[in-house]
Amino acid sequence: MARTFFVGGNWKCNGTSDDVKKIVGVLNGAEVPPEDVVEVVVSPPYVFLPLVKSLLRSDFGVAAQNCWVRKGGAFTGEISVEMLVNLNIPWVILGHSERRLLLNESNEFVGDKVAYALSQGLKVIACVGETLEQRESGSTMAVVAAQTKAIAERVLNWDNIVLAYEPVWAIGTGKVATPAQAQEVHTELRKWLHENTGPEVAASVRIIYGGSVNGKNCKELAAQPDVDGFLVGGASLKPEFIDITRDRISSLFSLTI
């Protein structure tokens, strides 16, 4: 089964309601490939989710950037999976390196969140990735395998998971992984999935790349056979995000000639 290309926009902790309205206006007016060719999902900060949900075109999905690990209750400051379901938010980003590193989210905690979110019907963009130190010490694959294993141990069905490989050294640095570097880790991740979750999961799970993706570098990355899309940070706040969704078409074209 072909893997539908996936382009996510992670707005992180940015913007005002006026900015959000402007970005949504640009997205709503854009000509993009049809949903079965490119799936587009944007992830605004929590407080803007209802606004985005109400204004955004219906062929674009919406994701929260985090959620609580269990059923809601006395957890001050947290947002529960049940609340996201109640607002009809279909997606959640979990395990982003900014949360793993700045908020000390462990592999196990992220795995628990992924399992709980899926159990309540959410779809998950699960992020993995190594730091520069880990890459330089040759432990990239061990790190991303351990992060993926903590999810695989808690989840049987991968239908609603998109795996995002986001090397920490490439996030917000302008230092994008080369297409070969991205392809290498994506291939290894797919091999890991094959060995640990089976051939069907390995063949069908979308593995997307994140880290300084922009309108210029996306085409070459998208042409890699195991790069099934992107999780875009900074550039998702700009009109350039539309070019990134469109470049799938040109990379497909360039592959066929």
Ligand SMILES: O=C(CO)COP(=O)(O)O
């Ligand atoms: O963290 C990212 C997406 O989740 C990537 O961020 P940048 O595209 O700003 O490097």
